[in-house]
Amino acid sequence: MAMQVTSMMKRFGETEVLRGIDLNVRDGELVALLGPSGSGKTTLLKIIAGLDWPDAGSLSVDGEDWLRVRAQDRRTGFVFQHYALFPHMKVRDNIAFGLNVMPKDRRPPADRIAAKVDELLQFLQIAHLGGRYPAELSGGQRQRVALGRALAIGPKVLLLDEPFGALDAAIRRDLRRWLRDVHDKTGTTTIFVTHDQEEAFELADRVVVMGAGRIEQVGTADEIFDHPASPFVARFLxxxxxxxxxxxxxxxxxxxxxxxxxxxxxxxxxxxxxxxxxxxxxxxxxxxxxxxxxxxxxxxxxxxxxxxxxxxxxxxxxxxxxxxxxxxxxxxxxxxxxxxxxxxxxxxxxxxxxxxxxxxxxx
Amino acid sequence: MKRVLPGFGLSMGVTLTYLGVIVLLPLVALVLRGAEIGPERFWAILTAPRTLAALQLTLVAGAMATVVNAAYGLLMAWVLVRYDFPGKRVLDALMDIPFALPTAVAGLALSALFSANGWFGALLEPMGIQVVFTIWGVAIAMSFTSIPFVVRTVQPVLEDLDTQYEQAAITLGAHPFTIFRKVIWPVILPSFLVGITLSFARSLGEFGAVVFIAGNLPMKTEIASLLAVIRLEEYDYNGAAAIAMVLLVIALLLLVVSNLLQARALRYKAKP
Missing domain, CATH: 2.40.50.140 (Nucleic acid-binding proteins)
Incomplete structure (x- = not known):
């Protein structure tokens, strides 16, 4: 999936949250949106998912105008900062949710869904947790389930909002490597939001530094670290x-x-x-x-x-x-x-x- | 375990004693009183046509009121939580009026509204619909006094329900009705059950508001608690105690059923 964001603007009341964002994401790329809180990175992510709408600008995915596509039909795998796992559903049902709610004519038969869930549980190394409720899982396990739920629908793009923000440092490092692994195996285009430069640099192919609603710099870890494009980036790093x-x-x-x-x-x-x-x-x-x-x-x-x-x-x-x-x-x-x-x-x-x-x- | 705050023994003792004196002791007295009557006499009182009619009216009108409250209360809670509009806080505060208002005042107001020359009565009577002195009046009075139970039990749960769950469901392809059915409903169901149980229990016990609008015709619009009062005034303690016993048993059954349903609906919560 290739995505183009062009001159995107968004304001909440008096506050300009996005002030003209231009960004290209290549197929299969792992991109980090890095910036302090209030830089507009989560808003951009939500606009891509269809959970928010821009005031101006365009969003095109594989040549299709996504601003005219409803969130339900975009097939984005969104992983929320606090996972938003459905508390009353077991892990299996959480992961199967996106398949279970498909319209009848496109929904796979129940045994195919079950097989798909098994495969994902296996792949995410949480096969033993299928029968548990989210409240019975640790933070790291919930993160894996949330990713499994997002991957189950075969997303065109995976969007992660501060994926490791709620975890402690040791688990963070493990999951970072694991997520990179998952990305390399599935090849799904992935965009994640973070305020942690180490996380962005270690994980992403390309890092997009955002500040106050603008993109300050786009580049690899070394490029940005050694040659910040603006005083803002220098300070932030x-x-x-x-x-x-x-x-x-x-x-x-x-x-x-x-x-x-x-x-x-x-x-x-x-x-x-x-x-x-x-x-x-x-x-x-x-x-x-x-x-x-x-x-x-x-x-x-x-x-x-x-x-x-x-x-x-x-x-x-x-x-x-x-x-x-x-x-x-x-x-x-x-x-x-x-x-x-x-x-x-x-x-x-x-x-x-x-x-x-x-x-x-x-x- | 070392407790942070001292006085566990004292506070626990005080609360348990209070509960015993104020709540449990009268119930025990009632049950003992009922037991003195003897099964045959008890049965005779219960199956007397006037008692049966009163119990039936109470249960049916209570059920009617509860159905209305369930639907309206859910909607009201939804509106109060999910939308912002001018006067929202006033509306929110108004929801407590049935709790705060003396029920007799509510009964007087309702009967004035629905009587033949009241605002609503003047509209309804020409259409052949009579509210005052009928089961409809009883149900309306019950509904009025018990509506906050549903609103106030569902509202906090809805408030806690993060919109992230809905957003997650949307990105996974779910449409609004599916989201409500599969994501929102299961979460609010337990508190909704509590709300309608409390609403029903309160309706069965409502007295003040009902007696003003019902007309209290024996066999027709006489509710069970009023009949108990009448028996008491006739110095028929046994008759009053028997009716009270039935109401007590129904209330306890409701609490048990409600708790079972709740435990089942909440089985996903982590066990400590």
């Missing part, structure tokens, strides 16, 4: 340190910053913002630097160092071993990032004030 810099000949300059490990960028000279992940920042003692260590906390494997200077507060994560002369609170240090992303314009958090080039007298 953990680059929480935003350093105001001045670009000169493609190199970022700021007091207390040693950008020698960063590549030169083909950007015009002027004000810019350097986005850094705390783990990308190395610190070197430098009494001429405006950055001073305020606090050092240990997370076990790492030391988290809080710094301030030039009007901003920032955080760096260092490996715990630091030789004979460890950094102490009050030390002045220089930032030496080994990776970073530069976007023209001033940082969001710091005002675009002229950056002091002389050493700041600290209090």
């Amino acid at each position: 953990g680059a929480t340190v935003e350093l105001p810099v001045i670009l000169r000949a493609g190199r970022a300059e700021a007091p207390g910053l040693d950008a020698s490990l960063l590549e030169r960028r083909a950007l015009p000279d002027g004000f810019a913002t350097l986005f850094l992940r705390p783990a990308e920042i190395d610190l070197e003692r430098d009494d001429a630097s405006p950055f001073r260590i305020r606090q050092i906390t240990s997370t076990g494997a790492l030391r988290r160092v809080m710094l301030d200077g030039t009007g901003i507060v920032l955080e760096a994560e260092l490996p715990r071993q630091r030789g004979a002369d460890p950094l102490k609170v009050g030390d002045h240090v220089r930032l030496r990032p080994d990776a970073g992303r530069i976007f023209p314009g001033a940082a969001r958090k710091a005002p675009p004030a002229p950056i002091p080039l002389k050493k700041e007298t600290h209090r």
Whole structure:
């Protein structure tokens, strides 16, 4: 199944939930919609399923205009965040539901339905649970049943809303691998929504990063992680340190910053913002630097160092071993990032004030 | 197990004692009273034509009221939960009026409405339909006082029924009627059963509202609880106790049946 979403818009009252979404999904692809809550990703998923309607735009599946097809006739396998298993039906009946409610002329005979359910129970490794009620299952087992129920109708596309959101970390990792497996075996085009970047990157062929109703970037895990297309994506992917810099000949300059490990960028000279992940920042003692260590906390494997200077507060994560002369609170240090992303314009958090080039007298 | 809140023994003792004194003791007294009568006399009282007629009227009118309440109550609960409209909260509050209103007031209001020169009576009488002094009047009075039972038992269950179940059913290809039959109905059925049982039980016991509109003609529109009162006024304690016993047994049977049906319908809930 190939799907095309074109200039899709949706508003709830005053709020614009989708502001022009364009997205192509290829046949057999596993796509993640990644974004913070409120970015519109679940709304997009519901529109694809026919549970919601856009105000403008088009949705075409294999050349067919799906906005004219009722949800019942779209054959989408939708897996809800909290599974929405029918509580009064046993696992078998839940999985068979989509087949049992088919119109009489298309419904398979009862023994065929039973065989199909057996096959799915087998395939999803829950053969022993067929006779139980949903209330008697663990979260991970419910997730499998929900997927089985969605797969039973032979869906054109599988839609999963935060599929692992309600599970604890260990089960999450297992189920992630298992879902990838299921996808590879069935070949069903799959779109899932998540706010967890690790989940999106590990599982998906392609990740669609959404923010505030727009698609910010589409790409593979590495593309997005190493080359975020916008400050939003950089921030969302953990680059929480935003350093105001001045670009000169493609190199970022700021007091207390040693950008020698960063590549030169083909950007015009002027004000810019350097986005850094705390783990990308190395610190070197430098009494001429405006950055001073305020606090050092240990997370076990790492030391988290809080710094301030030039009007901003920032955080760096260092490996715990630091030789004979460890950094102490009050030390002045220089930032030496080994990776970073530069976007023209001033940082969001710091005002675009002229950056002091002389050493700041600290209090 | 260590309890978080102290005083289990005390609170349990108080509630059990209270239950015993206020609820169980009078019932026991009634049963003992009934037992004194002796089976033959008991049977004679029950099979007296006037008693039979009163019991029959009570049961039939109660059944009529319950059927109406079942349909209307379900619809009302649905409307209150599933739709938003101006005045919804007012309507919701109005549903409690039959509980709060003195039943005599309800009876007076209904008989004024349905009497020959009342608003409804003036319309119905020319069509040959008489409500006051007939079984219809009895059923209407019963229905009025017991309608909240169905609404108030179904409403919370419907509220808890996440629309995700319906959405899931839609994506699986189910059409509205199928969704109601296979997804919604089984979930609200247990509380619906409780609601109609309570409504029926209350209808059998309704007194204040009924006596104003029924006319209380012996053999015709005299309900069982009124007959018990009449027997009491005649100092016929045995007659009153026998009728009360029958009403008590019916009420207990209803509770048992309702609980069995409920347990069956709720068998999918996890056992602890």
